[in-house]
Structure formats: structure tokens, C-alpha cells
Amino acid sequence: MKFFIDTANLNDIREAYNLGVLDGVTTNPSLMAKEGISGKENIMKHYKAICDIVDDEVSAEVIATDYEGIIKEGQELAAIDPKIVVKVPMIKDGLKAIKYFADHNIRTNCTLVFTAGQALLAAKAGATFVSPFIGRLDDVATDGLQLIEQIRLIYDNYGFETQILAASVRHTMHLIKCAEIGADVVTCPLNVITSLLQHPLTDIGLAKFLADHKKANG
């Protein structure tokens, strides 16, 4: 399973990359705004800065919502760096644009996916990744993980190559359950990745080992 970090914060991306377990990055307009990045030139520069940190697969989201606009913006984003994956919303013109990008060897991440039907359409159009939002479904009392299971079943039934990128992952149990189900990728904030490291028995055990070593060795 690939680990993507879900942020536009360069320090968090560097920290996750230096852990040695990072495969890529997802951003969205809200995450870019959170970092205070605005204006086309600055946004483009920021994507380039992210690409310079990681090895591959940096999702950069289009703002346009019409077919021509999505194509133009997607081409500009893809030209920033070969690591860019164009993130396109699950709307009618977005779907058509995903098909265009697939035919022109531009990788895509179909975002804002909340149903198995939407995921099926994204795969049919040739999306590289599909992003079902687990946490946001949980927020409206709908089981987000169940959607990951459904999409896994459907994709396996037909051998779709679109990778399931579990998004809106809020905590370690989301991540572990996605691994059990067989999501191809999980994207989450840095704290979810570092939380995987933690267990009180690890800390207690290490403290005891070090204390015993000190007793024996002075």
C-alpha cells in the first residue's frame, strides 16, 4: 500500500519523506489556501517545490469546472513536472476530461468521490487514481470504509487498473482498515502516519531495556 501525505505544507512533506515511507502527496485548493499560497504563479511554484521533495505522484487540483478549462489547466499543471498527477472533480465535464487525459498519457486523480457508481465511472474513463473521501462520509453518518470495500470488489470483478486512493483519512484505524480491505493508496496528514509509530508498551519496554543496561553497565 502506498502512503501519500495530504498537505501542501513543505515541512510536513519533508518530514514524512525523511521517514522513508512516503510515496506521494495530495493537495487540494483548501490545503493550498491553508498555507497562504495564492495567485497562479505562486501556486505553480509551490507545486514545483513539492515535486522537488518527493519521488513521484503529486496531485495538483484543477479549479476549472468546464471541459475546456479543465483540459487547459490540467495540461499546464502536468507541464510543471513529470511527477504531477492532475486532480479532477467527479463532475460530468471532469469525467470527460479524465478520458481526454488518459488518451494523452496524463495521469489523473478523480476526487470528491462518494459512491461506488462515481468510482465505476472514474475507472471506465481511465482515471489513474480514484479518491473516495472516508472521513467526510463518516461525518454524515455513512460508513466511509464500506465504500472502499465496495469499490475494491467492483474493481477486482472487472480488473480495473484505477488505483483506490483512500482520502479524507482522519486516524490510524481508518488507515489500518484500508490496508485490510486492500486500498492501493492512503492519503492522510503527517500526524496519522507518525501515530502509527506509537504504542505505550513500546515506550515502557524501551525504558526498561535502557534502565537494565545502565544497571549492568554502570
Ligand code: E4P
Ligand atoms: C485528498 O485528496 C482530499 O482532498 C483530502 O483527503 C480531503 O480530506 P478532508 O476531508 O480531511 O478535508
